[in-house]
Amino acid sequence: xxxxxxxxxxxxxxxxxxxxxxxxxxxxxxxxxxxxxxxxxxxxxxxxxxxxxxxxxxxxxxxxxxxxxxxxxxxxxxxxxxxxxxxxxxxxxxxxxxxxxxxxxxxxxxxxxxxxxxxxxxxxxxxxxxxxxxxxxxxxxxxxxxxxxxxxxxxxxxxxxxxxxxxxxxxxxxxxxxxxxxxxxxxxxxxxxxxxxxxxxxxxxxxxxxxxxxxxxxxxxxxxxxxxxxxxxxxxxxxxxxxx
Numbered sequence: 001x002x003x004x005x006x007x008x009x010x011x012x013x014x015x016x017x018x019x020x021x022x023x024x025x026x027x028x029x030x031x032x033x034x035x036x037x038x039x040x041x042x043x044x045x046x047x048x049x050x051x052x053x054x055x056x057x058x059x060x061x062x063x064x065x066x067x068x069x070x071x072x073x074x075x076x077x078x079x080x081x082x083x084x085x086x087x088x089x090x091x092x093x094x095x096x097x098x099x100x101x102x103x104x105x106x107x108x109x110x111x112x113x114x115x116x117x118x119x120x121x122x123x124x125x126x127x128x129x130x131x132x133x134x135x136x137x138x139x140x141x142x143x144x145x146x147x148x149x150x151x152x153x154x155x156x157x158x159x160x161x162x163x164x165x166x167x168x169x170x171x172x173x174x175x176x177x178x179x180x181x182x183x184x185x186x187x188x189x190x191x192x193x194x195x196x197x198x199x200x201x202x203x204x205x206x207x208x209x210x211x212x213x214x215x216x217x218x219x220x221x222x223x224x225x226x227x228x229x230x231x232x233x234x235x236x237x238x239x240x241x242x243x244x
Contacts, residue, residue, distance in 0.1 A: 005029075006039040009049050027096065028052050028074045033214060052216065057083060060100070060232055065109040068225075070234040071101040073217045091117060091187070096205075099126070099222025100234040116227060117187065123226035126182040126192060127171070127236060129219040129243050130201040131211055134178040140166040140195040144188040153208070154190040156198055164188045166195040174243045177204060177213075181223075192220060204243070219243070 009029060010020035023029050024039040030050045031043075055072040057080055062068070067087050071080055077092040080101060087103040090113045104110035116122055143161025146154040155161075165185035172179040178201070182192055190209070196202055197209035205215025221240045224233045 001045045002042050003045050004039070005036055005041045005043050005047070005049075008043060008045055008047055009036075009051075012049060013051070023051055026074060026076075027217070028054070030216070033216075035216070055237070060234060061230075065105055066113075067103040067105055068232045069101050069103070071098055071222075073098045073237070077101060090114060093222055094190075094218070094220075096217040097220045097222060098234070098237055098240070100225045100232050101222070102225065102227070102232070113227065120185065121227075123224075124184050124187070124222070125224040126184070127221045127223045127240055128180055128182060128192065128196070129204040129240070130178050130180055130196055131204060131213065132176060132178060132201050133173055134168065134170045134180050134201060136170065138168045138199065140164075140168065140199060142195060142198060144191060144194060146189040151208075152189055154188065154194045156194065162186075162188060164191050164195065166192060168196070168199075168201075177243050179240075179243065193218070 006017055006021040006024055010017045021039040024036050027035060028051055029036040031047055054075040058070040060068040060070055067084060071093055073096050076095050077089055081089045087105055088110050090102040090104050093101055104113055142156045143158055144154050144164040145157035145161040146152055163186055167183040169181045170178060171181050184191055193203055193206050193209045202209050202211040204211055204213050204219040206218045219239060221236055
């Protein structure tokens with residue numbers, strides 16, 4: 001016998017179909033090492049699912065103006081915002097990206113911080129595992145055009161694209177994978193993922209931009225942000241510390 005994935009999951013966990021569908025849509029439901037991507041996919045009724053819930057949100061720093069957290073992977077930035085009273089997102093991270101996330105605790109600081117981001121007076125650093133071996137530092141200066149939609153996608157486009165600059169430095173090599181440190185001078189949608197893919201080193205697990213490796217998530221971590229003379233750093237999760 002077969003049924004839709006979310007219905008089987010709902011029965012296994014004793015939850016509503018709506019809740020089961022939400023878990024699958026969040027990208028945290030697996031069969032073995034394969035992520036279940038389509039909630040309505042038809043599967044055998046004896047399929048065994050595994051749900052990997054996000055880690056808890058850890059507060060890195062807080063004062064009267066700003067709240068800095070280490071966002072776990074698989075948690076939407078807006079879900080983080082909803083967790084804290086009277087705190088608003090200054091910027092966002094993709095659902096599968098972990099790391100430093102900034103929230104403002106008052107409107108005056110929010111406006112000031114957004115303006116600082118817009119004027120590129122913020123330094124943003126990331127760490128990622130990528131396909132292939134990266135031997136030397138690279139500066140990627142290629143304009144990006146983003147097509148918005150339910151699942152936005154970005155492309156290199158010298159005519160329509162906006163300036164995008166990514167600096168990539170080698171850190172470590174394990175087999176045919178490399179750990180790299182990244183600084184972005186701009187903040188385009190999917191900038192790191194697209195730029196690394198374009199030079200032949202897509203982020204591990206990033207199927208949308210060409211990674212052939214199956215992974216529980218896209219192995220990208222926002223490691224550090226420098227703003228208003230302060231530096232905020234997020235500890236690397238285990239899957240970033242070393243590649244298995």
